[in-house]
Amino acid sequence: MRKIPALAAALLAATLTVPATAEDWAARASERDIVLKDFRFGSGETLPELKLRVTTLGTPRRDASGEITNAVMVLHGTGGTGKQFFRPQFADELYGPGQPLDITRYYVILPDNIGHGGSSKPSDGLRMGFPRYDYDDMVAAQHRLLTEGLGVKRLELILGTSMGCMHAFVWGTTRPGFARRLAPFACNAVEIAGRNRAWRRMSIEAIKADPAWNGGNYASPPEQGLRTARYLTLIAGANPVALQAQHPTAAQADAYLGSAYAAAAAGGADANDQIYQLDSSRSYNPAPLLAKITVPTLWINSADDFINPPELGLAQKHARQMPRARFILIPASAETKGHGTHTWAKFWKRDLAKLLAKPPVRD
Numbered sequence: 001m002r003k004i005p006a007l008a009a010a011l012l013a014a015t016l017t018v019p020a021t022a023e024d025w026a027a028r029a030s031e032r033d034i035v036l037k038d039f040r041f042g043s044g045e046t047l048p049e050l051k052l053r054v055t056t057l058g059t060p061r062r063d064a065s066g067e068i069t070n071a072v073m074v075l076h077g078t079g080g081t082g083k084q085f086f087r088p089q090f091a092d093e094l095y096g097p098g099q100p101l102d103i104t105r106y107y108v109i110l111p112d113n114i115g116h117g118g119s120s121k122p123s124d125g126l127r128m129g130f131p132r133y134d135y136d137d138m139v140a141a142q143h144r145l146l147t148e149g150l151g152v153k154r155l156e157l158i159l160g161t162s163m164g165c166m167h168a169f170v171w172g173t174t175r176p177g178f179a180r181r182l183a184p185f186a187c188n189a190v191e192i193a194g195r196n197r198a199w200r201r202m203s204i205e206a207i208k209a210d211p212a213w214n215g216g217n218y219a220s221p222p223e224q225g226l227r228t229a230r231y232l233t234l235i236a237g238a239n240p241v242a243l244q245a246q247h248p249t250a251a252q253a254d255a256y257l258g259s260a261y262a263a264a265a266a267g268g269a270d271a272n273d274q275i276y277q278l279d280s281s282r283s284y285n286p287a288p289l290l291a292k293i294t295v296p297t298l299w300i301n302s303a304d305d306f307i308n309p310p311e312l313g314l315a316q317k318h319a320r321q322m323p324r325a326r327f328i329l330i331p332a333s334a335e336t337k338g339h340g341t342h343t344w345a346k347f348w349k350r351d352l353a354k355l356l357a358k359p360p361v362r363d
Contacts, residue, residue: 025086025095028103029110031055033118034149036141042283045131052145053118055082055110057095058103060152072101072157073109073146073179075164077186077342078277079269081117082110084343093345100353106156111145113138113163115276123270128216130276134283135163139170143178157356159183161342162307166284172297173289180360182297183352186305186342188314191285196307199236200278203229207271216272226271230264239304239338246334290321296358297325300348302341304332324358326351 032054039050060068074085085091094101101108112119114133122130131137146152158179160168165187172182192200210225212218234257247253299319303310310329319327330336330347337344345352 025057025091026083029055029057029086034145036144036148039141039144041131041133041137043132047120047131049120050114050141051118051120052114052141052149053082053112054145054149055112056150057108057110058106060107060150067154068107068150068152069154069156070105071107071109071146071150071152071155072159073111073142073155074101075111075142075158075160075167076113076116077162077164078281079116079267079274080161080163081112083112083117085110087343089344089346093349094352100349100356101159109146109150109152111142113167114141115273115280121270122216122272122276127272128275130272132279133276134280135166135170136174136283138280139167139174142167142171143175155179156360157181157183159352160185160187162186162339163281165342166281166286169286169290169293170284172293172295173286176292177295179295181295181355181358182293183300183355184297185300185348186302186308186339188301188308188312189290189318190287190314192281194312195309199232199307200281203232204275204278206232207275213271216275218271222271226265226269226274229274230261234260234264236306237339238306239332239334239336239341240306241304241332242334242336242338287318290318291323293322294324295360296355297322298348298351298355299325299327300330300342300351301327302330302332302336302338302347304336304341305339307339326355 034052034054036050036052038046038048040046061070063069076082076084093099095103097104114137115121122128155178158168158171165184168182168184169189171179206228207213207222207225210222212220212222213225247256299315301308301310301315315327319325328351330341336347341347
């Protein structure tokens with residue numbers, strides 16, 4: 001079983017039932033590091049070398065001019081990695097023969113974003129001296145990964161979940177047309193505020209308030225602060241309908257919490273990494289630029305998403321600003337997975353297939 005970072009593990013634990021890792025997909029994948037030289041962050045900070053870990057499935061196909069024509073990129077959420085997309089509820093529904101992201105047809109690119117997985121992050125040694133990256137920096141690094149590292153100048157699709165959903169909107173508004181289609185799942189396209197901002201700030205402040213954190217220079221993990229952050233993430237990722245249906249007594253709820261917390265804690269995420277991950281959304285706000293997105297776009301949220309409350313009506317409003325966007329709200333049920341519905345492809349893979357069948361905007 002591959003180890004999952006604690007923040008991602010907490011969100012997965014909140015979905016209640018998660019199958020084991022699909023090792024057969026990992027065996028078909030290729031993995032390598034791309035080193036970006038002299039990377040400049042929006043803050044003005046620089047790193048002489050920024051490492052990005054990337055995993056790929058399938059084989060690139062080229063046209064007569066040598067350009068890759070079948071690349072798709074799938075972007076993970078906060079605390080995740082590209083390898084999370086090997087899990088059966090995603091991979092087994094999408095990568096096989098005749099499925100929407102059939103790897104005999106598509107070249108599937110699964111990066112670990114800045115601050116995550118095998119890519120450069122605070123815990124590599126700089127701790128809180130690591131450049132204070134944001135989503136614009138992460139997307140800029142993805143662009144260089146594609147163009148300089150993999151030779152990809154055009155994507156057939158960007159599919160992004162949670163943080164990756166927001167990255168898809170950054171791509172669409174800052175580099176319109178680079179991706180011929182967008183599939184942002186489980187986010188809104190407006191500045192992070194309200195409850196979404198609150199649980200992030202509460203998690204960050206809980207870690208920093210732990211005396212063991214010591215300004216980021218801790219000798220051992222600040223477990224008290226991390227415990228609070230993990231509990232907040234469990235609540236943020238949970239489906240309340242399923243929690244009530246599957247754990248209807250106090251004893252059952254307590255037992256669930258114990259097992260879910262243990263799964264989250266087993267991820268062992270570094271405290272400084274988690275602070276940076278949660279804080280990186282601070283400058284996100286593509287809403288004023290959404291009209292720039294003219295490619296076919298499939299935007300899906302779920303009605304049981306605590307992080308992106310559907311009652312705000314934000315997605316329905318902003319989808320109308322994009323001429324070829326379709327918004328779907330998946331109804332809550334005992335079967336949906338809260339915020340984590342985004343990685344259970346059975347809920348949306350037919351709609352993804354329809355998106356991929358749509359002709360892109362011509363150059």
